[in-house]
Every structure is written in structure tokens, then in C-alpha cells.
Amino acid sequence: MSTADFLVQGIIKAFELIFSLNPYIMSITGVSIQVSGMATALATLTAIPLAFVISFMKFWGKQALITLINTGLGLPPVFVGLFVFLMIVPVGPLGFLNIVYTKEAMILAQYILITPIITGISLAAIKAVPKLIIETVYTLGGTEKDAAVATLKEARFGIITAVLAGLGRALAEVGAILIVGGNIARTGSVGRIGEGLSETRTLTTAITSETSKGDISTSIALGIILICLVLSVNVLANYFQRRD
Amino acid sequence: MEELYRIENLGKSFGNKKVLQNINLKIFKGEIFTFMGPSGVGKTTLLRLLNLLEMPTTGTLIFDGNDNAILQKNNVMRRMSMLFQRPAIFNTSVFNNVAYGLEIRKVDKKTIEKKVIDALAIVGLAGCEKQKALTLSGGEAQRMAFARAIVFKPDVLLLDEPTANLDPANVAKIEDIIRKIRNELGTTIILASHNIHQVRRLADRVGILLNGELIEVNTKEQIFTHPFDARSYAFINGEIIY
Numbered sequence A: 001m002s003t004a005d006f007l008v009q010g011i012i013k014a015f016e017l018i019f020s021l022n023p024y025i026m027s028i029t030g031v032s033i034q035v036s037g038m039a040t041a042l043a044t045l046t047a048i049p050l051a052f053v054i055s056f057m058k059f060w061g062k063q064a065l066i067t068l069i070n071t072g073l074g075l076p077p078v079f080v081g082l083f084v085f086l087m088i089v090p091v092g093p094l095g096f097l098n099i100v101y102t103k104e105a106m107i108l109a110q111y112i113l114i115t116p117i118i119t120g121i122s123l124a125a126i127k128a129v130p131k132l133i134i135e136t137v138y139t140l141g142g143t144e145k146d147a148a149v150a151t152l153k154e155a156r157f158g159i160i161t162a163v164l165a166g167l168g169r170a171l172a173e174v175g176a177i178l179i180v181g182g183n184i185a186r187t188g189s190v191g192r193i194g195e196g197l198s199e200t201r202t203l204t205t206a207i208t209s210e211t212s213k214g215d216i217s218t219s220i221a222l223g224i225i226l227i228c229l230v231l232s233v234n235v236l237a238n239y240f241q242r243r244d
Numbered sequence B: 001m002e003e004l005y006r007i008e009n010l011g012k013s014f015g016n017k018k019v020l021q022n023i024n025l026k027i028f029k030g031e032i033f034t035f036m037g038p039s040g041v042g043k044t045t046l047l048r049l050l051n052l053l054e055m056p057t058t059g060t061l062i063f064d065g066n067d068n069a070i071l072q073k074n075n076v077m078r079r080m081s082m083l084f085q086r087p088a089i090f091n092t093s094v095f096n097n098v099a100y101g102l103e104i105r106k107v108d109k110k111t112i113e114k115k116v117i118d119a120l121a122i123v124g125l126a127g128c129e130k131q132k133a134l135t136l137s138g139g140e141a142q143r144m145a146f147a148r149a150i151v152f153k154p155d156v157l158l159l160d161e162p163t164a165n166l167d168p169a170n171v172a173k174i175e176d177i178i179r180k181i182r183n184e185l186g187t188t189i190i191l192a193s194h195n196i197h198q199v200r201r202l203a204d205r206v207g208i209l210l211n212g213e214l215i216e217v218n219t220k221e222q223i224f225t226h227p228f229d230a231r232s233y234a235f236i237n238g239e240i241i242y
């Protein structure tokens, strides 16, 4: 078989797997969306209030917090994975949670990874709101709270972009969840393509293992789904950026 | 006549830069008071001080008998409204922009709707409620901001060059509204303007600012016929270049 044939065969098989809604592939996609979605939701619930507090309040240690967030923006995922892993192993400080190799552990790792991203981009969006908007609120009789709310409203498209950036990053991330989630699936019969069901296996971690196993059609199918997901997130982010 | 503002020895510096100094002035309820003066003299700064948006460096400001006005800023500012020289627009519909002052005052929805529609009709923007405010032309945006500033019927309206971006027809329209608001609601109006003709048409009294000081405060008639400061005469007759 030539390389071209090999690829064409792989792609055809990949589309078959996708359109037949192969249970193994669907379960992996489900885990990816579930983990990244939950991590993004929790990170958003932290990041937006955090950006709000940093933007509108004076408190001790604010500069240190901003430095921490900026550092968090560039954290290598594998490092976060290792860190979370050391926290949750039975002898670690969070060992009592008993979440090694679970989706909860993966959510925790992604939460740590993307909270700084969503916070950082939200902060920039809030900062970009002209001071004159805040003054307009005051001249129309608004309080400081009204000014803060109006600023958030003005920054809304930037904040949505921030959330989508976090989601995109979470979906594409592999290092951290591989370490804390373990890439586990209940496997079917050995050697059969597309069998088994995902426990903590995501699109990204599955691609690494399927590729090294040599199951190229499953890898391509997973890759296509991953790219479609990330692309839709980016298209959406682009849309909101243009609305700004 | 009842005093609305009494300011004594008011001054404002930005860093080392003294912008305003030694301003003494009373403004009465229901009058149209106008500040005139060359560009950069501090008209906007003075309006911002009167709006309590900016804190004075020196002096006192008494608002409606309240010599603690500056400390009770939120309550006092609720009675005022200022229209900026270059208004900021909220990135939402025209309706929501104009409704803002009513919404934060917790006015009920029905009343808001009625008042916003009235205010937009007054400034000649009837039917534009749903338009995105950022798509308005410069003159329309200025008129929308005007509607937004008057919709909650403030006791005092501070207008910073309110007709600077408008064509003559709209200038006349806005000037009519200003007179009407004062005559029908008794709103005190404080206006900053370069435009000597506008001041002549609108003002009851005029204050002339020069080099950071209020060199003369007088009735419009006096200022335009017999100003007592020679520099006022020079300014009004265009002999002070600005």
C-alpha cells in the first residue's frame, strides 16, 4: 500500500467512524466537551468577578495578584499537570479527594490553566473602556456600582472573547490532562478499531495514544472533530471581536 | 432670587499647572448662566467642578445651601446632569442610552418608555429608538446625548459646547429646547460656549474667563454694551486671539 492509499483509506474510514456515530469516538468527544466545558464554566465564574474586583477596587496585594495572573498566562500545561497530580495523590494535601485519574482532576487542572487566561483578557477588555463612559455614568446620576456595571457591559464582547479563548485553550490542551486523567478507556477486544468507551480519554489524549498504537483512522477522526470544535470556538470568538 | 451655587475662592490645579484660581461666583435658580472664554482657559474644568466630577484644589462650593455638597456627592450629583463637549456613547441602542438615567433611578418601565420617546422627539430623533447608538452621525449622537442628559429632569443642566457639532437648523432647535426647559421646568442652565452669538441669544448672565480667572460676571446686556473690564470688551470684539 502506498502512503497516499494509506492516507486515503485512513480518511475514508475516519469519516465512516464519525458519521456512524461510533460509540468510542462519541464517548471521547463527550468527555472532552464535558471536561473543558466544566473547566471553562468554573474558570469564568472565578475570572469575571476577579477581573471586576481588580479593576474597580483597591486592596493590599493587588499588584502581586496581577503578577500572579500574568505568570499564569504562560504556565506550561505539563507543569500544571504535575503540580495538580502531586496535590491529589493519596499522600498529597488534596489526597482525601480521591480524584487521581478522574474527570474531576482534569477539570481542576484545566481550571488552573485557563482561569488566568480568562482573567487576563477580561482585564484588558475592561481597561479598554474609555474613562469618559464612567464619567458619563456619574453625570447621569450613577453610583460607583452603576459605573462598574456599565463598564462590564461595555466590555461584554471582550469578556465573551476571553471565555471562548479559555475554552479553545482547554479543548486543545493535552499535557496536563494526560498526567492527571491518565487517558483511561474501558477497552473492547484488543486490536479492534473503534471499540471501548472513554473514561478520562479526551480528543487530544486519544490522538496521542491512537497514533502511537498505529490506529490512524481513529486518530484522523478524532483530529477532524477536534479541529471542528476549536474552529467553531474561534469563529464565534471572531464574531464577538468584530461586534466590539 | 434663590442661590443654587455659591463658590468662593475656587481653584483647580493639575500637578503644578494652575488652571483655575480665585473663582467667586453665585449662580441663581432658573437662570441661564454662560461661561465664555478662549480655548483652553478652563471652561470645561469649571463645569466639571460644578458637576462635582472633579474636586477643587482650593476654595468652597455650596450647592443649594448645602456646604457639604462635595462630601454627599452621590445625592447631589443626582440632581445634576452634564453634557460633555464630546459625549461618550454606550454601545447599545439609542433607546437604552437615553433610558439610562431613568433606569438607575429605578423608574418603572412604562414611564421610562414614555419619557424616552418624548425626549427623542424633542431632539428630533423620533423613530431612532432601535438604532445602534454608535451608528448615529456626529450631530445625531450629540442630540441623543442631549436627550439622555435631560430625560430625568435634573435641577441643573451643565452644557459644554452643546451645539459645537451641529448645523444651523439643529443649533436653533437645541437652543429652543434649552429655553423651553428653563421656562417650563425652571431648570438652571449653565453653559460653556465659544460662540458669542449663541451667548447673546441664550444667556441671562455671562461670566468671562481669562487666564484662569473669572474677570467679569455681568448680565448679558451689560457685558455686550458696557462691560466694566477692558479685557471683556476686547474678548467680545474678537481682539483676543484664540
Ligand SMILES: Nc1ncnc2c1ncn2[C@@H]1O[C@H](COP(=O)(O)OP(=O)(O)OP(=O)(O)O)[C@@H](O)[C@H]1O
Pocket (backbone or CB within 6 Å): B014, B017, B019, B038, B039, B040, B041, B042, B043, B044, B045, B046, B085, B194
Ligand atoms: N486632567 C487634566 N490634567 C492636566 N491638565 C488638564 C486636565 N484637564 C484639563 N487640563 C488643562 O486645563 C486647561 C483647561 O482645560 P479645559 O478643557 O477646561 O479648557 P476649555 O476652556 O474647556 O477649552 P476648550 O474651549 O478648548 O474646550 C487646559 O490647558 C488643559 O490642558
Ligand SMILES: [Mg+2]
Pocket (backbone or CB within 6 Å): B043, B044, B045, B085, B160
Ligand atoms: Mg472645553
